[in-house]
Amino acid sequence: xxxxxxxxxxxxxxxxxxxxxxxxxxxxxxxxxxxxxxxxxxxxxxxxxxxxxxxxxxxxxxxxxxxxxxxxxxxxxxxxxxxxxxxxxxxxxxxxxxxxxxxxxxxxxxxxxxxxxxxxxxxxxxxxxxxxxxxxxxxxxxxxxxxxxxxxxxxxxxxxxxxxxxxxxxxxxxxxxxxxxxxxxxxxxxxxxxxxxxxxxxxxxxxxxxxxxxxxxxxxxxx
Numbered sequence: 001x002x003x004x005x006x007x008x009x010x011x012x013x014x015x016x017x018x019x020x021x022x023x024x025x026x027x028x029x030x031x032x033x034x035x036x037x038x039x040x041x042x043x044x045x046x047x048x049x050x051x052x053x054x055x056x057x058x059x060x061x062x063x064x065x066x067x068x069x070x071x072x073x074x075x076x077x078x079x080x081x082x083x084x085x086x087x088x089x090x091x092x093x094x095x096x097x098x099x100x101x102x103x104x105x106x107x108x109x110x111x112x113x114x115x116x117x118x119x120x121x122x123x124x125x126x127x128x129x130x131x132x133x134x135x136x137x138x139x140x141x142x143x144x145x146x147x148x149x150x151x152x153x154x155x156x157x158x159x160x161x162x163x164x165x166x167x168x169x170x171x172x173x174x175x176x177x178x179x180x181x182x183x184x185x186x187x188x189x190x191x192x193x194x195x196x197x198x199x200x201x202x203x204x205x206x207x208x209x210x211x212x213x214x215x216x217x218x219x220x221x222x223x
Contacts (some may be wrong), residue, residue, distance in 0.1 A: 037149075048097050052074070058164050098121055112177075147179045152189070
């Protein structure tokens with residue numbers, strides 16, 4: 001008698017039903033890692049960002065530490081007061097400086113397409129690293145509009161379905177994909193970076209309403 005198959009290939013599958021909200025909140029430290037990278041690339045704090053899949057606001061809060069204003073909304077009402085809006089429905093919204101989000105995986109390409117049209121400086125999505133694969137996605141997206149940066153996390157970003165927690169583990173790998181406005185991405189090439197271990201430094205105890213991380217630094221970041 002054989003036990004359950006716990007191979008990495010099986011564990012990495014995060015398949016959601018077609019009508020799923022794909023509710024996997026992003027740990028705030030992972031968003032701070034992106035913002036820290038943007039600072040290293042010469043971008044300064046301020047301006048307006050949009051988070052169109054805001055969920056319960058776990059990405060909005062670190063974005064608010066960097067941007068002057070964050071336009072947050074979601075297609076579902078998670079009870080935190082954000083406007084309920086379908087980002088993909090209707091005409092394009094007014095442009096903002098940056099669009100930064102964790103899109104539903106099956107809708108990620110559509111989110112990216114709209115974000116590219118409505119972001120003055122750039123847009124970034126955190127996705128499973130497997131999103132980089134696929135002939136169709138290469139032909140439709142990456143070969144047509146190459147991202148400026150791919151930021152692969154060297155430590156695992158733990159995302160639990162339906163809740164944010166400092167505890168737990170995952171076999172799923174995540175990365176940030178960053179596009180810059182065409183006027184700022186003149187080379188047309190994609191640079192790959194590894195995000196070094198940074199959770200212990202960028203995580204804060206107040207990030208987790210119900211679970212306090214054991215390694216959180218409470219002094220915070222200074223942009």
